[in-house]
Amino acid sequence: MxxxxxxxxxxxxxxxxxxxxxxxxxSIRAAERVWSDWARRHGLDVAAFLPKMHGSRGIDTITRLNLPGVDPEQEARLVTEAEIADVGDxxxxxxxxxxxxxxxxxxxxxxxxxxxxxxxxxxxxxxxxxxxxxxxxxxxxxxxxxxxxxxxxxxxxxxxxxxxxxxxxxxxxxxxxxxxxxxxxxxxxxxxxxxxxxxxxxxxxxxxxxxxxxxxxxxxxxxxx
Structure with a gap:
């Protein structure tokens, strides 16, 4: 049938x-490991932040936060390098x-x-x-x-x-x-x-x-x- x-x-x-x-x-586990580390370094609430980063470009995610003294382009590059290094899972x-x-x-x-x-x-x-x-x-x-x-x-x-x-x-x-x-x-x-x-x-x-x-x-x- x-x-x-x-x-x-x-x-x-x-x-x-x-x-x-x-x-x-x-790639959820790998991405969330990297972005969690980044969020903690910038004093963000990790649990509140993580749902907001999925599906967007890294530079757009960081720009939306409007963090004082943070260069979104530079930070996005650092995040990308960390993600390239971590493809476990x-x-x-x-x-x-x-x-x-x-x-x-x-x-x-x-x-x-x-x-x-x-x-x-x-x-x-x-x-x-x-x-x-x-x-x-x-x-x-x-x-x-x-x-x-x-x-x-x-x-x-x-x-x-x-x-x-x-x-x-x-x-x-x-x-x-x-x-x-x-x-x-x-x-x-x-x-x-x-x-x-x-x-x-x-x-x-x-x-x-x-x-x-x-x-x-x-x-x-x-x-x-």
């Missing part, structure tokens, strides 16, 4: 745009490696708030393929929730954002995908609490597969394997 078709999986897409951290790999989201490898290489991109060197390091640590197209922190002037990154990701592939499906896990990225005009799939693997969202959700890439339609677009289907 065929599996039921989850809501939101009915439309074929020209391209998929993936956030990285929390969406195709789990960085692992792929279940099924992500197989799913990404099944996609036409010219039809997907990673769109991440991480700097390029950190993105490459984490992808390698998680055993995930390097994409042909990637948008990183250095490529945009304003980070998520601004849509600039997803608009650029679609442009690099050569498609319209309206013909893209964005895979995201946190509010800033979801807002960016929406504002870019793309459809959004929310990956919930790393969520500790249920997220209220109108978008379709996915807990594991092992649940899905891709079928190429007659007009060469990608259609998500339930994985019957």
């Amino acid at each position: 065929p599996l039921p078709m989850p809501r939101g999986f009915e439309k074929p897409y020209a391209a998929f745009l993936f956030d990285m951290d929390g969406t195709i790999l789990n 960085v692992v792929a989201i279940p099924g992500a490696a197989t799913f990404l490898s099944s996609l036409p290489p010219d039809r997907w991109a990673i769109v991440t708030s991480s700097p390029l060197r950190l993105a490459r390091r984490r992808l390698e640590a998680a055993g995930l393929p390097l994409p042909r197209f990637m948008v990183t922190a250095e490529d945009v002037t304003v980070g998520k929730p601004d849509p600039q990154c997803y608009i650029l990701g679609a442009e690099r592939i050569g498609v319209s954002t309206e013909d893209c499906l964005v895979f995201e896990d946190v509010a800033a990225g979801i807002t960016a995908g929406e504002a870019a005009g793309a459809d959004v799939m929310v990956v919930t693997t790393t969520h500790h609490h249920k997220m209220e969202t109108t978008h379709p959700t996915l807990s594991s890439y092992a649940e899905i597969a891709v079928r190429i339609s007659a007009d060469h677009k990608m259609l998500i289907v339930p994985n019957a394997a």
